Amino acid sequence: MHPTVRRLSALGTAGALAVGLAACGGGDNNGRRASAGALSVAAANKVSGPALVKDGTYYNGIPDPAAKKGGALKVISTEGFQHLDPGTAYFQGDYNITSVVHRQLYTYDPADSSKVIPDIASGDPVVSADGKTVTVKIRPNIKYAPAVGGTVKADDVKYAIERGKAASVANGYITSYFGDVVGMEKATGGKVAGIETPDDQTIVFKLDKPSGATLAKALVLPLSSPIPRAYAESKDKKTPNPFDQDPTKQAFTGPYMIKSYEAGRELKLVRNPNWGGKAAGDPRPAYVDTIDVAIGGDSSVNARQVQNTKNTISIDPAPKDAVARYKTQSPKQITFSALGNRYIALNTKKKPFSDLNVRKAAAAVLDRQSMRKQRGGDLVGEIATHFLFPGSPGFDEAGGEAGTGADFLKSASGDLELAKSYLKKAGFKDGMYTGPAVTFVGDTESPGRETTQVAKNSLAKIGIKVNVKSVQHTAMYQKFCQVVKSMQTIDGCPNFGWLPDFVDAGPMLSPVFTQKGIQPTNMNNPSLFADPKIDAEVDKGLRTADEAQRNQILGQADKDITDQVPAIPWLWDTQANIQGPNVHGVIASWNSVWDLAYTSLGS
Amino acid sequence: MTDPLLDVRDLRVTIPTEDGDVHAVSGVSFAVEPGKVLGVVGESGSGKSVTMLSLMGLMRRAGARVTGEVRFGGTDLVTADDRTLRRLRGDDVAMIFQDPLSSLHPFYRVGSQITEGIRAHRDVSRKQAKERAIELLGLVGIPRPHQRVDDYPHEFSGGMRQRVMIAMALANDPKLLIADEPTTALDVTVQAQILALLQRLQAELGMAVVMITHDLGVVAEIADDIAVMYAGRIVERAPVKTLFRQPRHPYTWGLLRSIPRLDLPRDVDLVPIEGRPPSLIHPTGRCAFQPRCAYAARCCGTEDPALTPVGSDPEHLVRCDMDEEQGTRIWSALAAGESPEQAALAAGVPTTGTAA
Amino acid sequence: MTRLLAPVVRLLARLLAPVAALWDRFARTLPGRVVVRVFGPTVRRLVSPTARYIYRRLVWMVFLLLVVSMLAFLIFYALPSGDPAAQRAGKGADQAQIDRVKHTLFLDRPIYEQYFHYIKQIVLHFDFGFSYDTNADVAHAITSRLPATISLAAGAAVIWLIVGVLIGILSALRPRSFFDRLVMGGALLGISAPVYWLALVALALFSQSYGVIHLIPDTGAYRPLTEDPGAWFTSLIVPWCILALSFAAIYARLMRANLLEVLDQDYLRTAEAKGLSRRRVVVRHGVRSAITPIVTAFGLDLGILLGGAVLTESVFNIPGIGRLSYDAIVASNLPVIQGTVLFAAFFIIAANILVDIVYALIDPRVRLA
Numbered sequence A: 001m002h003p004t005v006r007r008l009s010a011l012g013t014a015g016a017l018a019v020g021l022a023a024c025g026g027g028d029n030n031g032r033r034a035s036a037g038a039l040s041v042a043a044a045n046k047v048s049g050p051a052l053v054k055d056g057t058y059y060n061g062i063p064d065p066a067a068k069k070g071g072a073l074k075v076i077s078t079e080g081f082q083h084l085d086p087g088t089a090y091f092q093g094d095y096n097i098t099s100v101v102h103r104q105l106y107t108y109d110p111a112d113s114s115k116v117i118p119d120i121a122s123g124d125p126v127v128s129a130d131g132k133t134v135t136v137k138i139r140p141n142i143k144y145a146p147a148v149g150g151t152v153k154a155d156d157v158k159y160a161i162e163r164g165k166a167a168s169v170a171n172g173y174i175t176s177y178f179g180d181v182v183g184m185e186k187a188t189g190g191k192v193a194g195i196e197t198p199d200d201q202t203i204v205f206k207l208d209k210p211s212g213a214t215l216a217k218a219l220v221l222p223l224s225s226p227i228p229r230a231y232a233e234s235k236d237k238k239t240p241n242p243f244d245q246d247p248t249k250q251a252f253t254g255p256y257m258i259k260s261y262e263a264g265r266e267l268k269l270v271r272n273p274n275w276g277g278k279a280a281g282d283p284r285p286a287y288v289d290t291i292d293v294a295i296g297g298d299s300s301v302n303a304r305q306v307q308n309t310k311n312t313i314s315i316d317p318a319p320k321d322a323v324a325r326y327k328t329q330s331p332k333q334i335t336f337s338a339l340g341n342r343y344i345a346l347n348t349k350k351k352p353f354s355d356l357n358v359r360k361a362a363a364a365v366l367d368r369q370s371m372r373k374q375r376g377g378d379l380v381g382e383i384a385t386h387f388l389f390p391g392s393p394g395f396d397e398a399g400g401e402a403g404t405g406a407d408f409l410k411s412a413s414g415d416l417e418l419a420k421s422y423l424k425k426a427g428f429k430d431g432m433y434t435g436p437a438v439t440f441v442g443d444t445e446s447p448g449r450e451t452t453q454v455a456k457n458s459l460a461k462i463g464i465k466v467n468v469k470s471v472q473h474t475a476m477y478q479k480f481c482q483v484v485k486s487m488q489t490i491d492g493c494p495n496f497g498w499l500p501d502f503v504d505a506g507p508m509l510s511p512v513f514t515q516k517g518i519q520p521t522n523m524n525n526p527s528l529f530a531d532p533k534i535d536a537e538v539d540k541g542l543r544t545a546d547e548a549q550r551n552q553i554l555g556q557a558d559k560d561i562t563d564q565v566p567a568i569p570w571l572w573d574t575q576a577n578i579q580g581p582n583v584h585g586v587i588a589s590w591n592s593v594w595d596l597a598y599t600s601l602g603s
Numbered sequence B: 001m002t003d004p005l006l007d008v009r010d011l012r013v014t015i016p017t018e019d020g021d022v023h024a025v026s027g028v029s030f031a032v033e034p035g036k037v038l039g040v041v042g043e044s045g046s047g048k049s050v051t052m053l054s055l056m057g058l059m060r061r062a063g064a065r066v067t068g069e070v071r072f073g074g075t076d077l078v079t080a081d082d083r084t085l086r087r088l089r090g091d092d093v094a095m096i097f098q099d100p101l102s103s104l105h106p107f108y109r110v111g112s113q114i115t116e117g118i119r120a121h122r123d124v125s126r127k128q129a130k131e132r133a134i135e136l137l138g139l140v141g142i143p144r145p146h147q148r149v150d151d152y153p154h155e156f157s158g159g160m161r162q163r164v165m166i167a168m169a170l171a172n173d174p175k176l177l178i179a180d181e182p183t184t185a186l187d188v189t190v191q192a193q194i195l196a197l198l199q200r201l202q203a204e205l206g207m208a209v210v211m212i213t214h215d216l217g218v219v220a221e222i223a224d225d226i227a228v229m230y231a232g233r234i235v236e237r238a239p240v241k242t243l244f245r246q247p248r249h250p251y252t253w254g255l256l257r258s259i260p261r262l263d264l265p266r267d268v269d270l271v272p273i274e275g276r277p278p279s280l281i282h283p284t285g286r287c288a289f290q291p292r293c294a295y296a297a298r299c300c301g302t303e304d305p306a307l308t309p310v311g312s313d314p315e316h317l318v319r320c321d322m323d324e325e326q327g328t329r330i331w332s333a334l335a336a337g338e339s340p341e342q343a344a345l346a347a348g349v350p351t352t353g354t355a356a
Numbered sequence C: 001m002t003r004l005l006a007p008v009v010r011l012l013a014r015l016l017a018p019v020a021a022l023w024d025r026f027a028r029t030l031p032g033r034v035v036v037r038v039f040g041p042t043v044r045r046l047v048s049p050t051a052r053y054i055y056r057r058l059v060w061m062v063f064l065l066l067v068v069s070m071l072a073f074l075i076f077y078a079l080p081s082g083d084p085a086a087q088r089a090g091k092g093a094d095q096a097q098i099d100r101v102k103h104t105l106f107l108d109r110p111i112y113e114q115y116f117h118y119i120k121q122i123v124l125h126f127d128f129g130f131s132y133d134t135n136a137d138v139a140h141a142i143t144s145r146l147p148a149t150i151s152l153a154a155g156a157a158v159i160w161l162i163v164g165v166l167i168g169i170l171s172a173l174r175p176r177s178f179f180d181r182l183v184m185g186g187a188l189l190g191i192s193a194p195v196y197w198l199a200l201v202a203l204a205l206f207s208q209s210y211g212v213i214h215l216i217p218d219t220g221a222y223r224p225l226t227e228d229p230g231a232w233f234t235s236l237i238v239p240w241c242i243l244a245l246s247f248a249a250i251y252a253r254l255m256r257a258n259l260l261e262v263l264d265q266d267y268l269r270t271a272e273a274k275g276l277s278r279r280r281v282v283v284r285h286g287v288r289s290a291i292t293p294i295v296t297a298f299g300l301d302l303g304i305l306l307g308g309a310v311l312t313e314s315v316f317n318i319p320g321i322g323r324l325s326y327d328a329i330v331a332s333n334l335p336v337i338q339g340t341v342l343f344a345a346f347f348i349i350a351a352n353i354l355v356d357i358v359y360a361l362i363d364p365r366v367r368l369a
Ligand SMILES: Nc1ncnc2c1ncn2[C@@H]1O[C@H](COP(=O)(O)OP(=O)(O)OP(=O)(O)O)[C@@H](O)[C@H]1O
Pocket: B015, B016, B017, B022, B024, B042, B043, B044, B045, B046, B047, B048, B049, B050, B051, B062, B214, B280
């Protein structure tokens, strides 16, 4: 047996998994099923409005206005945390904690995560017409927890972002979303000229390029959690960073603060007496008094204990066996939420997949149904028909659940005749591929190993022989699929997947299917796919501040990308979240897992 | 004839094994008088050790079934309970074993191994026991016994270890000492020393000794009587002089013809007679020696011959039906150095009976 | 992981034997020729051969640990696992960012320099670096988890030693009896029963929250002995038994076989012929000999277990070293891998030395040299 080691089996770059998405955590409400037999997550995602919605079967993770205050919540985390410094944190599990002990400039409306509301900020960000200036005003009355003291000033936010470039903090997304700020590229933790603070309540970001709309969206990320320069500057020069090694030293602004932490063992949160609550503009209820996180153990055993232990909640995805059991035995204690996508990346710069028709043939013949079965069946997600996943902005605009209309993704179990017809178009007589064998880099671990095998068998039906080079999941990313040079000998990466950093279509498409995503190492576009038309389209979307317009453009981009088949989408993941009796968990839909600041206990 | 110290009657030992019951001893009777030495001779596997071990109840653990009678000082050791036996062992009856290298516990000092035996039977202090151990070591001829008493067995040579074994056996002044091939594992020169030691001690201490060996030469000097064993039985028993002068059993002839001499290499194996010992698991009910006997045509019928006195001598018993005169003739031919075939021919015995 | 390490360390020790011989000679002269020459005779009289032996073995241990750490470094360097700097820098990081992370993690230096730095920090400051994953101090992570691992291993060891040896003796005294057949059959089951499965069954039967009878606390209830002896005991009793089961089974079989062999030895017959009581024969003469191979096995098994018992620690959520090292390997977290490997190797080598010393104490034929 292996404990679930999510940080490796999950999507995205193994080392840096950020999660954030728009599925309101609807469960499998009434067993409605999509055509492919999947859980109908998309349908459930449509829930909106603050009302408590119970359909008689499942809680759906919507805040309960009648919830009680008080009590001690016990949290079980099989995996534990990595970095709890909000400047470094880049994992779903870490966000669980950073989000309740810190406040950022913006946060998500708990009832509708596609909506961003001001948090430390006192109003919406103002993006200039040329997209090169973003101005944010902050509230004057936000206090730090007693250990640090004082009120939050604009410079604290400026410093919080600047320190992201310090080697000891090394924020993982700062380049992607704040890289265009004037002076940011060269910065190494010191002052950045492009972040101005004309007064204590005003922050102005000055950009080299017109990417202000996207930067404004990224202000929900934990990097903007304030920390006083005077308090932190000297500590930030140390390696390892003291705020990460001992997070009790952080400058807390959230409803809770970290009382004690022993990596891999336990984390204790208590109320932050200086948190102002609604009066200080934080809409979160913060029901429970204390939160004790027990780290470690075995996911199956933990899931069983949670099922039977009052006031306990698990922040790990539930293991397969537990999901089935909860669904029959205690359906009120399980909630599903959407979580990114999975696809087979095809190298568009190398024969044979440089030929669009061969790519279409591969997509047509792929038995996505079997691949999902290998991964765990309909409980693990829906069969994908494009890249934006249910609940993501732009999902509906790209065609929703039905798909973009691309014929080669119509059949979930593969369409051999259609595949052959595409191969004929590609110049292969009889519709059978006759070229040399191709090479995929797959996983040595389950379930990636098995799904790769399915892909291999599918492609064999049209004569494409796949040699699978199996390596450790991490190595697959960092030594092969993320290195341009390595990709010269590789035709496909079958175990790729992607999660957005925040609720927006841009981060789902730009890093993975545009020229931006191609760099010598640590790149995220293993398809090496760069189409000037699509690049321009995505760029336009990223620069558009208007929500509806932005989603329209990016949704269309998703369609266009799907048509070019740089990768074959095959799964939209769902995560199963479980809780014990007497707990009313609420899903932080942007993080796809419980939000501890909304979770309450019964009598 | 004085009352015997040890009187064994019709001793039978059967050992159950996975292949079947091994009839290791099938009806052995003999007696040892106080202060006398009995030599028990026979080739390997003839049941000598099993006989002696069962006397002391040491075959019980192997699950052996023992029947018959073993009288020692008024008690029947066959039916005696474990406590009675334990009281006798190492006290009135002591034993020395074949291999001194493996018969001492490697982890304990020789002194403590001796005192352990003393304190099991005598209520003496540790100190007294140790003094006795030193005395004993001196008695068996170990130099500097004060120091050697604290040494471990591996610090002694083979011969010295056998001396330690003897000292251990003598610890409680036994009335009967059973020496199971005490010299087999030793060098020829050391063998002689140990034999001389035993002879001296026997004379000095006046105890009875049962000396087991497969070498007749070893017991010739020391024994009063000799019992020859074959396949779990005594085939011939006589005072030592009689046996050497007038051996009656063809097996004894073979043994006598093959006494090793000092000028020969010591590991020349003693195969007195061609052929292999019979299986003890499935006894035929016939004379067990018949298949190997060069003269079988003359004596054995289908019956197993009984142990009967030779002529009028009640002290000389033999398990052979051959007539006396013929026997004498064959032996004199053999003693003159002729081969069994020649001897048989001379005595007019057809050799066709020599089965393999 | 430490299960795998043990044979590797032993193989290493064997392969390096010629070096050891040289080293031995070197170490013998190391205390300084002058000292030896001037004080030689006095030193020889004062320092027992055992002390000299231990000293030499300790030097040898340090050398082996160096080799083990070097190998771990090389393996990590050579095998295609993740790039820790890229992992740390995040998926959107550019090359400059990665390079800076590399620099702070010391990964931009040549490997020998990294290694030298690593060893230097250990020797000078007992600093094993910090985790790539959590920035936690490795020395602290290991030493703070050591008590749990020791508690688990030692408790289980006591159980399996007592139970295994007793059952082995009873079986050997009545071979092929009903009892013997029963327990030896049970032992076969015990050896083959997977720990993980046993643990799940035990929890399903007895756990506080979902057991059939609520007998034992939920997993994760472990508290240090010094903090809460009651919780320490109740949280460990089932893990002890489960961990001990397969060992007890192996030891029972080993003890039975050894004792049967010893009972057949000539010197046992001698003891019996001396008229000693049965108990004295079996215990003082039989068990004393039969236990020696057990002592060897015990030392090594305990040494290996002190490196962490991954499965038991994971299922019962006992914060020990096993889980730490497992997670580190899965995450290519070099500093933690290094630290745990070194500790595990230390325990294995130390156990080897201890076993040799104890062996020499038990068996007078063995001389430490
Ligand atoms: N414990 C036992 N289990 C089974 N068979 C046994 C056992 N002890 C002795 N035997 C068998 O009993 C027979 C007689 O053995 P014993 O040891 O008495 O022979 P021996 O005359 O002493 O031979 P040696 O000269 O080799 O010592 C042999 O066939 C032997 O294999």
